[in-house]
Amino acid sequence: MSIFSKLKEILYVKRCGALALIDPDIKNDGTLAEIVEKINQSGFDAILVGGSLILDNNFDNRIDFIKKNTKLPVIIFPGSSKQLSGKADAILFLSLLSGRNPQYLIGEHVESAPVIYSLGLEPIPTGYILLDGGSRTSVEIISNTIPLPMNKVDIILAHALAGQYLGNKFIFLECGSGASNHASTTIIETLSERLDIPIIVGGGITDASSANAIANAGAKFIVVGTHIENGASIEELQEITSSL
Ligand code: 1GP
Numbered sequence: 001m002s003i004f005s006k007l008k009e010i011l012y013v014k015r016c017g018a019l020a021l022i023d024p025d026i027k028n029d030g031t032l033a034e035i036v037e038k039i040n041q042s043g044f045d046a047i048l049v050g051g052s053l054i055l056d057n058n059f060d061n062r063i064d065f066i067k068k069n070t071k072l073p074v075i076i077f078p079g080s081s082k083q084l085s086g087k088a089d090a091i092l093f094l095s096l097l098s099g100r101n102p103q104y105l106i107g108e109h110v111e112s113a114p115v116i117y118s119l120g121l122e123p124i125p126t127g128y129i130l131l132d133g134g135s136r137t138s139v140e141i142i143s144n145t146i147p148l149p150m151n152k153v154d155i156i157l158a159h160a161l162a163g164q165y166l167g168n169k170f171i172f173l174e175c176g177s178g179a180s181n182h183a184s185t186t187i188i189e190t191l192s193e194r195l196d197i198p199i200i201v202g203g204g205i206t207d208a209s210s211a212n213a214i215a216n217a218g219a220k221f222i223v224v225g226t227h228i229e230n231g232a233s234i235e236e237l238q239e240i241t242s243s244l
Helices: 003-013 026-040 059-068 102-119 138-143 153-165 185-194 208-216 234-242
Strands: 017-022 046-049 074-076 090-096 122-130 170-174 199-202 221-224
Touching (some): 003 046, 003 122, 017 026, 017 199, 026 059, 026 234, 059 074, 090 102, 122 138, 122 153, 153 170, 153 185, 170 185, 185 199, 208 234
Parallel strands (some): 017 221, 122 170, 170 199
C-alpha cells in the first residue's frame, strides 16, 4: 500500500492525525534516539524528516537510523533537492505556492525528480503555503519568499484552491518552525469548507488545546516539531495526540 493511501486510511479511523517532525541536523544527533523513542510512544501516525538547512552530509545516515528505530512511516519533508534518501518511505513533493520564487515552485523539483525516480521514493504532491506566524522563520529566509498575512483569508484560500486545482494531494499550512502563532482556526475552517483535499497544519503547535482547536476547525493532520525537540515529555505529547 502506498504511504499516501496509509495516510488516507488513518483518516478513516481518526478525524485528525498527528505527524512528528524531526530536523535531521547535527544539532539533534545527541538526542536522536531519545526523540525517536518518544515519538514511538506518544501516539503519532508518521514521522516527517527535514529542515531548512542541514549543515553536513549525514542526512541519509540519520534517515537510516530513524527508519531502523520506528515502525511508523518515515516521510521526507525536504528543505531542498539535496534532502533525498532511498531509506525513507515517501517524500512530500512540496511546491511553495505562497511565494513567487521559481526555485521553490519548479526549480528544486526538476533537480530532485530524476533522483526520486531512481531511488524509487513515493512522491506525495503537496501545496505548501507559508503564513505569517508572528516571527521571521527559517523557511522565509532560506526560500526568499514572503509569508501570507493571516488576516488575508481570501488570498490564502485562493492559493489553496490553486494548489488543489494543480493536482496536489494535500495543502500544508505552515507558520514555520517555532512560530509564535499557529495557523488561525478561521483560516483552517474557511479552507476545509471549500477544499476537497486534506489540510496539514504545522508551526507553533505546543499544547493540546491548540491541537484540539485546529482539529475542530477541520485540519486533517497536525505537525509537531520544536516542542518534541525542546524536551516535551511523552505524557505532554500524548495529551496533544489524544486531543485530536
Ligand atoms: C515546521 O510545521 C513544522 O516546518 C513544525 O513546526 O517546529 O513549530 O512544531 P514546529
